[in-house]
Amino acid sequence: MANEDYYEILGISRDADAGALKKAYRKKAVKYHPDKNPGDKKAEEMFKKASEAYEVLKDPEKRAAYDRFGHAAFQPGGTHSAGGGGFHDPFDLFREAFSGGGGIFDEIFGGGGRRTQSSTGSAAGHDLRFDLEITLREAAVGVEKEIKYRRPVACGSCNGTGAASASGMDQCSTCGGLGQVSSNRGFITFQQTCPDCRGSGVRIKNPCRECSSEGRVTQTSKVKVKVPAGVDNGSRLRSQGNGEAGVMGGGSGDLYVIIHVKEHEIFERHGDDLFCEMPLKFTLATLGGSVQVPTLTGRVNLKIPQGTQSNQLFKLRGHGMPNVRTSRRGDQLIRVTIDVPKKLTREQQEKLEEFADISGDATNPIGETFWAKAKRFFEDL
Ligand SMILES: [Zn+2]
Ligand SMILES: [Zn+2]
Structure with missing residues (x-):
C-alpha cells in the first residue's frame, strides 16, 4: 500500500500530542535505522515511512490538513x-x-x-x-x-x-x-x-x-x-x-x-456608562442656555446653567449602554470644556474689552478664590 496511514505507521492515536508523536517516531527510527539493519530492505522501507509520517505530523498545519484530507492533502492539484x-x-x-x-x-x-x-x-x-x-x-x-x-x-x-x-x-x-x-x-x-x-x-x-x-x-x-x-x-x-x-x-x-x-469617535465606554467630552462656547458657559447633545440613540437637549465651569460634569440619566443581562441602561456623562475664541473681530474685541472694564478685570485678572488662597500663602511666609 502506497498510502498507509501515518498514525498507524507510527503506532499512535489520532489525538496523540507532540510529545507522544516524537517518542513514537524515535522508537521506530531506532528500531529500523539502516545502520542497525544492514541489508534489510524491509527495515529500510519502514524507516523511510516513519520519517515521512513524522515530517507531516510534527507540523501542526500539515497535520491538520492530513487529518482532513488524508494523503490527498499532499498531492499536487x-x-x-x-x-x-x-x-x-x-x-x-x-x-x-x-x-x-x-x-x-x-x-x-x-x-x-x-x-x-x-x-x-x-x-x-x-x-x-x-x-x-x-x-x-x-x-x-x-x-x-x-x-x-x-x-x-x-x-x-x-x-x-x-x-x-x-x-x-x-x-x-x-x-x-x-x-x-x-x-x-x-x-x-x-x-x-x-x-x-x-x-x-x-x-x-x-x-x-x-x-x-x-x-x-x-x-x-x-x-x-x-x-x-x-x-x-x-x-x-x-x-x-x-x-x-x-x-x-x-x-x-x-x-x-x-x-x-470598534472604538467610537466621540464616546468612550466605562461599563454601562458612556463618557464624552464636549466643548462649549465661552459665551454659552457664561450666560447659560441649552445645547443639543449627541447620544447613541439620537439628540437630547441639555440645559447649561449660567456660569458653567470648565471640566464640569453633566449626566444624562439612562442614555448609556443597556446592561446585557438586566437591560438596565447606564448613564451618559459629559465633561464640558470651555471653547475660547482664538481670533476676534474688531467689534468682538471692543465689546469684550468693554466687558472687562465693567468687570474690573484689569485690576483683578486672576480669579478671586485663587487670589485669596495666594494671599494666605504669602502671609504664612
Ligand atoms: Zn479493527
Ligand atoms: Zn464522503
Whole structure:
C-alpha cells in the first residue's frame, strides 16, 4: 500500500500530542535505522515511512490538513475545493480572512487537545472561533449579522461514513469488528484501540472520493448571529453545533463568536456608562442656555446653567449602554470644556474689552478664590 496511514505507521492515536508523536517516531527510527539493519530492505522501507509520517505530523498545519484530507492533502492539484470557495491549498484553511468586518477565522478551542476519540472511532468536532467586529451603536441596540466561515461538514455523498456505498464497508479483520484488540503481558491484559480500523470496527473497501474517506468536506457556511444589546469587547456568543462536524457519527463542535467593539469617535465606554467630552462656547458657559447633545440613540437637549465651569460634569440619566443581562441602561456623562475664541473681530474685541472694564478685570485678572488662597500663602511666609 502506497498510502498507509501515518498514525498507524507510527503506532499512535489520532489525538496523540507532540510529545507522544516524537517518542513514537524515535522508537521506530531506532528500531529500523539502516545502520542497525544492514541489508534489510524491509527495515529500510519502514524507516523511510516513519520519517515521512513524522515530517507531516510534527507540523501542526500539515497535520491538520492530513487529518482532513488524508494523503490527498499532499498531492499536487488536489480536488479539495469543496464548498465552492475555490481554495486549493488546504494549508490556507486557517489563514483565510472572511468578509464582514474582516473577521479572522481560526481554531483555538480545539488544537487537538479537546477532540477525543471514543472506542467506536467516532470523534466530536472541534469548536470554532469567529471574531466579529461591530460598532458601538450596534452594541447599544443589538444587531443581527450573517457571518461566513469555512468549516468541515459531514460529507453529503457518503453521509459521513467515508465509504462510497453501504456495501463498501467491511468488518475489520484485525479486531473482528470490536474496535479493540487485547494483548497479554504476564497476568495483565491490555486493551487498546484497534490500529487497523482506529476503533471503528469497519474497514472501508470502497472509499468515498468526495471526502477521501474522511467523512467530512470543508465548506463555506453562513450563520446568522443575533448580537444582543449591551455586548462588550470580548463577549462570547455560542452557536451550538455550528463548529466542525464530528468524525464517524461524533457530534459537531460549537461556534464561538467573539465580539469586538470598534472604538467610537466621540464616546468612550466605562461599563454601562458612556463618557464624552464636549466643548462649549465661552459665551454659552457664561450666560447659560441649552445645547443639543449627541447620544447613541439620537439628540437630547441639555440645559447649561449660567456660569458653567470648565471640566464640569453633566449626566444624562439612562442614555448609556443597556446592561446585557438586566437591560438596565447606564448613564451618559459629559465633561464640558470651555471653547475660547482664538481670533476676534474688531467689534468682538471692543465689546469684550468693554466687558472687562465693567468687570474690573484689569485690576483683578486672576480669579478671586485663587487670589485669596495666594494671599494666605504669602502671609504664612
Ligand atoms: Zn464522503
Ligand atoms: Zn479493527
